[in-house]
Amino acid sequence: MTVIAYLKQTDVFYEMTPTQLELIASISGERTYQSGDIVFEENTTGQELYIIAKGEVEIQVDPVLINPDDQGGAQTIATLRRGQSFGEVALVDEGVRSARARCSQNDTHLIIIPRDKLMLLCDTYPNLGYRLMRNLAADLAMKIRNTDLQVRDYVTWMRRS
Numbered sequence: 141m142t143v144i145a146y147l148k149q150t151d152v153f154y155e156m157t158p159t160q161l162e163l164i165a166s167i168s169g170e171r172t173y174q175s176g177d178i179v180f181e182e183n184t185t186g187q188e189l190y191i192i193a194k195g196e197v198e199i200q201v202d203p204v205l206i207n208p209d210d211q212g213g214a215q216t217i218a219t220l221r222r223g224q225s226f227g228e229v230a231l232v233d234e235g236v237r238s239a240r241a242r243c244s245q246n247d248t249h250l251i252i253i254p255r256d257k258l259m260l261l262c263d264t265y266p267n268l269g270y271r272l273m274r275n276l277a278a279d280l281a282m283k284i285r286n287t288d289l290q291v292r293d294y295v296t297w298m299r300r301s
Contacts, residue, residue: 149223167257179241186230195248
């Protein structure tokens with residue numbers, strides 16, 4: 141499949157025109173990872189959006205970064221598959237990564253979109269920028285809602301223990 145075909149399957153590029161998808165594909169790179177490879181670490185700066193074309197990526201947090209006494213190791217909080225994106229917060233605030241991304245399958249193929257080039261496209265083509273930001277907001281809202289549910293489940297479970 142082509143990069144454009146993968147982008148079409150991704151929620152953050154929902155309702156993009158063929159020309160807009162071609163523009164995004166033209167600034168995109170590709171990379172293949174193996175199981176256990178780290179795409180990026182928690183608390184590092186990030187400048188890319190990642191789209192999973194093939195394989196699986198675990199999003200992990202390390203409790204030791206918050207509590208040095210917790211030696212349990214990184215905890216997987218989400219498993220993402222083909223068509224899903226990650227790293228989008230770096231597009232919005234350019235802050236540090238809130239989690240680590242680790243590949244959990246061999247031959248995981250990622251499409252990598254650099255922030256600076258994508259923002260230039262958004263500035264040059266405001267309709268593309270509007271659609272992308274609308275879709276990113278919807279995607280991030282869904283992820284926040286899922287995280288809220290996980291926190292509620294955890295708090296409820298802790299009260300019962």
